[in-house]
Amino acid sequence: MMELTRKGEYAIRGIVYLASCPPDQVCLLSDIAAAVNVPQTFLAKIFQQFSKIGLVRSYRGTGGGFMLGRSPDKITLLEVVEAVEGPIVPNRCVTGNGECERSVTCNVHPVWMRVKHQICDILAGVTLEELARKQ
Amino acid sequence: MMELTRKGEYAIRGIVYLASCPPDQVCLLSDIAAAVNVPQTFLAKIFQQFSKIGLVRSYRGTGGGFMLGRSPDKITLLEVVEAVEGPIVPNRCVTGNGECERSVTCNVHPVWMRVKHQICDILAGVTLEELARKQ
């Protein structure tokens, strides 16, 4: 359980690759897809989403491609993951949209809150710059 | 993402209810299902699984039903969740079955390891006894 989907994996691979490129270099989708071993059309979908929220910038036409929307040390892993997988919500109880009438008396509720916050803290503490840095 | 399924939710509700019953009381499946508001046939499936690994004990025939397999302070939330949802694995990389040829060079890998351990630590620190305790 608690598993990232392929989409999530591919997204991370793709955007980390972008982060590892020289700043201001426009990368071809086909190059990125080949480099990180992800189906190109699938990665296209993912990057289109990212582009809408400014995580990456896209350029159309000849010489087009993708680059990061911001400097890699300003993008956290949490942002990337949530952009592609939706918010980190271990349990329906903690979504906060009133779905759970048991939340008042439910002892499990605070446990999931702790889980959620721990995950978010960890992911928010990692930037693309760190992930792209060569070992 | 990272979301518990209904099955997981139902399982927790059901087994926490069992934990809140007097020890050695055999509970009717129909009573449990009604009390925690879960489809009876679905809960049956879940408890059958639990019974196989000793998390609950089942009794057939007249006067049959379910009770906890062990004292509630000896059962952790982690056990319950993993029994029903499978192991806590945020990423295929950390499953350890050699699927990820990138793990050596992958900077994301250790992050998911941290996530995994944090979740397990939290869930392992909570027992059914605590969850069943009235506030």
Added chain:
DNA sequence: CCTAAAAAGACCATTTGTGTCTTTTTAGGG
């Protein structure tokens, strides 16, 4: 214009989730 590239949207197959239904086994009580 022509070409290269991303954007957008339709489409589709497979898997997973969320159950139900039926039949079988087991156990207790009269």
Added chain:
DNA sequence: CCCTAAAAAGACACAAATGGTCTTTTTAGG
């Protein structure tokens, strides 16, 4: 020894999510 109440087991079914592909459209450079 039946009868009944209960769980076990297994087949079935439908919906949603996952993991893509394909085609058409838009955009930009030369």
